[in-house]
Amino acid sequence: MQFQERSRSEVDVAIVGAGAAGVAAARQLKTICPHLSVLVLEAGSRIGGRALSLRPELLAGEPIDLGCGWLHGARTNAWRKIAGDVGLTVDQTPAPWSEGGRRLQSDPEAEDGIEAFFARVDGYSAETDVPLSAMLEPGHSANARLEAIGTYLNGASLDQASLIDYRHYAPGEGPDWRVREGYGTLIGRYAEGLDIRLKTIVSHIDHGAADSVVLTTSCGTLRAKWAIVTVSTNILAAQAIRFTPALPEKVEAAASLPLGLANKLFLAVSPELDMPVDIQAYGSPTSSATGSYQIRPFGSATIEAYFAGPLARELESEGEDAALSFAYEELAGLFGSDIRRHLKFAAISGWAASPHIGGSYAYALPGASAARAVLAASVDERLLFAGEACSLSRYSTAHGAYETGIAAANSVASASGSTVGAVRENRSST
Template sequence: MPGDNGRGAEKDVVIIGAGAAGIAAARRLQAIRPDLSILLLEAGDRLGGRAWSVGLPEAGDIALDLGCGWLHGARTNAWTAIAGEVGLAVDHTPAPWNGGRRLQRDDAETHAARAAIGDYFERLESHEGDDTDLAEMLEPGNSWNGQIRAIGTYITGAELERSSVLDYNRYDPGPGPDWRVRQGYGTLICRYGRPVATRLGVEVTRVNHRHAGRIDIQTNQGGLSARAVLVTVSTNVLAAGKIVFDPPLPEKIEAAARLPLGLADKLFLRLANQQALPADTHMLGSISRGATGTYQLRPLGAAVVEAYFAGDLAHDLEREGKEAAFAFAGDELAAAFGADIRKELSVAAMSAWAAAPHIGGSYSYAEPGASDLRSRLAAPHDQRIFFAGEACSRSRYSTAHGAYETGVAAADLLDGSFSRKA
C-alpha cells in the first residue's frame, strides 16, 4: 500500500487528506476498531501532506525535509517513538535554539540584539487584556525591530501585524529539546501511513450530508458514500471552498478563513566543497531587517545548506522562482563568508508551499481575536463529520505532532459516535 481499487463502494469511514492528522486518525481507528472499513483519500500524489522528504546525492544517506523538519517537544512528541517503531533513526544534535552551534559574533552589538529580542518576547508573554497583533508589542524606533520581525515571521509564517498575541501565548509544543529524523520527518509520516488503504490523486469536491444514514462524497474520480467523514485538509483549502458541504457549514469556513496558513519555504543548496562551511551551524542572514533568510549550514553534516524564508519574503521568492531565491541566499551567505562562497553553491531543491494546489501554505496562524476558533474548527458536526489537523490544536498548532494528536482525538470521538449508534 497505499492502494485501494474499490470504486463507488460504501465505507464506514472516509478520511480526506493523507497528512499527519489523516494518517494518525486512520492508524488509531485500525487499532481500536478493526471491524470498520476505512479509506484515506489524498488529492496529491504522495502521503505526508506538509511533511515531504527528498533524497539528494549530495546528502548521502540523509533525507532533507522540504516541509516540517524538527521533532518539536521531542521527548513527548508521538512521532519520536513512532520513528523507532518503523525503523528510523532520531538524531539528537541540538537545534540552534536548544544550544546548537550558531555563527554569530560575541560583541556588544550581539548582546544588545539578544537583550532587545528577550525583552520583546517577555512583553508578549506578559500581555494582558484584549487580544492584539504581535506588532503592537514592538517598541517604536527600536533598532532591533528588524531582527525581531524576522524571528516572529519564522514562528508564524506571516508578518507580525497579522498574528494574534493570545494565540502565540497558547503555543506549547511540549518539553524539548527538538530533534530530527535522519531519514526525514516526511519519510517517517509516509512510512507510518503505508498500512492504510489509500487512494492518491483523488480530489474531494463535495460532501453531501443531507441523508440521515449516509454521507455522499463526490470526487474527481467518481462518488462513494460513508457513515462518517473526517476532514483533515488545510485551512486554506477549506476557506477557498474547494470542498462544498451540502448543507453548508459556514462556521467551519469562517474559522478556517481566520486561521490561515502562513508561508515558510526552504531552499536547499548543494555545497561543492563541504569544508567551505562548518557542519550543523546556524546563521541569520541579516541582523537588521525583517526580510531575511535563516540558514542551517551542512545540516546533519550533509554537503548542503538549508535556507529558510518566511512570510512576505517567502511569497516573493516563491513567485520569482529558484534563481531569485538562489541569488538572495547567495548574497546573504557571501556577506558572511566572502564572495567566493557563491562558486561552491548551486540549487538542489526548493519548496513552493503557497503554490501547492491541495495545500496552499505551510502552517496556520490565528488572526487577532481568532485563537478560540481552533476549537470551533475541531468540533464535530452532527457526530458524522469530524475535523482534524494542526490548525485544530489549541497549543500545538503548526506542528506535525499537533496534527497527530488532533487526528487521534478525532478518531476517538468518531469511535464513540459509532458506539452510541450501535
C-alpha cells in the same frame, strides 16, 4: 457514477487528506477499531501533506525535508516514539534555539531585546487581542530580528498574527530534534498498510442524512458513516470542498486561520569548502526580510536556507533564480564572495503554489484565536475535522496534527461502540 477503484461505494469511515492528521486518524482506527472499514482520500499524488522528504542525487542521496523538519517538543512528541517503532533514527543534536544549540552570530543587545519582547508577550493580560507587533519596543535595535523571527514562527509578519493565539502555543517539553531520514519519510512509513487512494479529489460532502455522509470525488461517489476532514485551512476557506448543508462557520474560521508561508532552498557545498557543522546563521541582522541558514546539518555537505512570510512569498512568486540569487548574496555577506563558486542548487519548495494545500502552517489573525475551536468542532458527531490548525496549543506542528487526528478517530471509535478503555490504552502508548 460509482466509486471506481475496487468498486467500493461504501465504507465506515472516509478520511479526506493523507497528511499527518489523516494518517494518524487512519492508523488509530485500524488499531482500535479493526472491524471498521477506513479509506483515506488524498487529492495529491503522494502521502505526507506538508511533510515532504527527498534524497537529491546532487546531495549524494542525503535526505532533506522540504516541509516540516523539526520534532518540536521532542520529549513529548508522539512522532519521536513512532520514529523508533518504524525503524528510523531520531537525531538529538539540539536545535539552534534550544539549549546547547549553535549559532554563528552573537549579539547580546539583540538577544536581550528578543527576550524582553517575549516577556511582554507572556505578560500581556488584557482580554482584547492585539497583533504581536504591538509588543515591539519602538526604535529598538532588535526589532528587525524580531520581525524576521515572527515570520519563521507564523509564516506571516508580526502585524498579521494574534498575540493571544501565540500565548496559547505550547509544543511540549523540548528540546527540538530531527528525524535523520526525514519527517516526510516518517509519516510515509507510518502510513504503510493503510488503505489510501491518491489522486482522488473530494469536491462535495453531503452530511444532510441522519445516518451517513456522501462524498463526491473525482473517482465517483462514496458513502460513509463518518467522515474526517483534514485538509488545509486555505482549501476550506476557498470552498474547494462544498458542504451540504452549508457550513459558513467553518469557512469563516478557516479564513481567520490562513496558511502562512515558509519555503526551503537546499544548496550543495563542495567538499573542499571548510564550513562549521550544524550551525545556524541569519543572513542579515538588520533586515526583517532575511533568511535563516542551517549550515551543514547532520554534518552533510548541505546548506538549508529558510525563507518565511513576505520574503518567502516574494521569492516564490519571482521564481527559483530569485531565491538562489538572494541566498548567494546573503551567504557571501557571511562567508565571503568566494563561497558562490562552491555552491550548487539542489532543491527548493514552493508551498504557496502547492496544489490542494496552498501554504505552510496556519496562524490566527488578530482576534481570531477562538476560530481554532470552531474549526475543530464536529458536526452532528458524523463529520469531524482535524489538522494542525485545529490544535489549540500545538498548531503549526506535525504532532499537533497527529493529536487532532487521534482525537477525531477516538470520537468515531466511541460513536461506533468501541470501548473507552481500548481508546485510552492506545492513546497512552504514544
